[in-house]
Amino acid sequence: MNFGAAGTGVVPRPRRRTGRFALGVAIIAVPLVLALLGPVFAGEPGARSASFTLGDGHWLGTDFVGRDVWRQVLHGGRPVVLTALGAGALAYLVALPVGLIAAMTHRRWLEELLMRPLDVLIAVPSLLLILLVASVFTPGTVGLALLVALVNVPDAARLVRAAATEAAARPVVEALRLQGESWWRTAVGYVGRTILRTLGADAGTRLTGVLYLVATAAFLGVGVAPDAADWAVMVDRNRTGLFVQPWAVVVPALLIVALTTGTNLLFDAALEKPGGRERNDRRGGRRVRKEQRV
Numbered sequence: 115m116n117f118g119a120a121g122t123g124v125v126p127r128p129r130r131r132t133g134r135f136a137l138g139v140a141i142i143a144v145p146l147v148l149a150l151l152g153p154v155f156a157g158e159p160g161a162r163s164a165s166f167t168l169g170d171g172h173w174l175g176t177d178f179v180g181r182d183v184w185r186q187v188l189h190g191g192r193p194v195v196l197t198a199l200g201a202g203a204l205a206y207l208v209a210l211p212v213g214l215i216a217a218m219t220h221r222r223w224l225e226e227l228l229m230r231p232l233d234v235l236i237a238v239p240s241l242l243l244i245l246l247v248a249s250v251f252t253p254g255t256v257g258l259a260l261l262v263a264l265v266n267v268p269d270a271a272r273l274v275r276a277a278a279t280e281a282a283a284r285p286v287v288e289a290l291r292l293q294g295e296s297w298w299r300t301a302v303g304y305v306g307r308t309i310l311r312t313l314g315a316d317a318g319t320r321l322t323g324v325l326y327l328v329a330t331a332a333f334l335g336v337g338v339a340p341d342a343a344d345w346a347v348m349v350d351r352n353r354t355g356l357f358v359q360p361w362a363v364v365v366p367a368l369l370i371v372a373l374t375t376g377t378n379l380l381f382d383a384a385l386e387k388p389g390g391r392e393r394n395d396r397r398g399g400r401r402v403r404k405e406q407r408v
Contacts, residue, residue, distance in 0.1 A: 213274025
């Protein structure tokens with residue numbers, strides 16, 4: 115008799131992992147396709163109609179100034195997605211070397227020099243810092259990505275440092291040093307690889323926070339024009355007509371939610387260890403068979 119995973123009714127982990135990955139791809143595909151390819155199929159703008167109306171050739175209705183909502187949706191995803199991805203990549207590009215150096219250096223002054231300025235940035239709320247800088251300068255899309263990356267560097271660097279400190283204290287790191295391995299190979303080849311799962315888990319959550327900051331800044335008019343085709347701007351500018359023409363608010367809001375949810379599902383599926391459940395189930399099956407023999 116088979117007492118393995120099939121016998122216990124437990125879904126094998128590879129199947130669960132594949133299902134979660136497929137679900138994440140299915141959820142994230144719609145906003146990504148609309149963001150990346152939407153402007154190609156948007157076509158020329160038509161004549162404006164009355165504000166917040168349905169029908170008359172506008173199958174998602176019109177927005178607060180009478181523009182076609184579907185066309186605005188096709189144009190509004192690219193700035194949100196590209197800005198968020200760029201800001202997240204820039205944040206880790208700075209946080210990874212800073213965190214690794216701070217964790218593996220034996221010079222206390224260097225660690226303090228790297229981490230204490232980041233503590234000052236953490237003390238200022240992220241959105242407030244963005245608004246303060248935006249009140250002095252007028253950032254465009256690139257400037258907004260740089261600002262969002264800047265406010266995410268302190269948290270990311272501290273997380274990298276905390277995870278790398280634990281890995282750097284292991285005997286294998288000391289053994290690599292005694293063998294004469296280079297700092298780069300020890301830091302990146304072993305410590306960096308050891309904290310990869312922690313970074314992956316943080317990246318999924320951080321991308322959600324980056325999307326929130328980008329959308330909130332766009333909602334407040336930072337980095338985008340007040341009438342720009344942007345999903346976050348659409349939610350802000352059309353909220354007054356929510357109960358008259360809800361699609362102008364609901365559709366862009368759902369696309370932002372789908373983007374964050376699908377991203378987290380993909381990271382969860384990628385971080386799930388393959389084969390772990392099967393090994394546990396086989397051990398459980400062997401225990402059951404031993405109990406049956408007894």
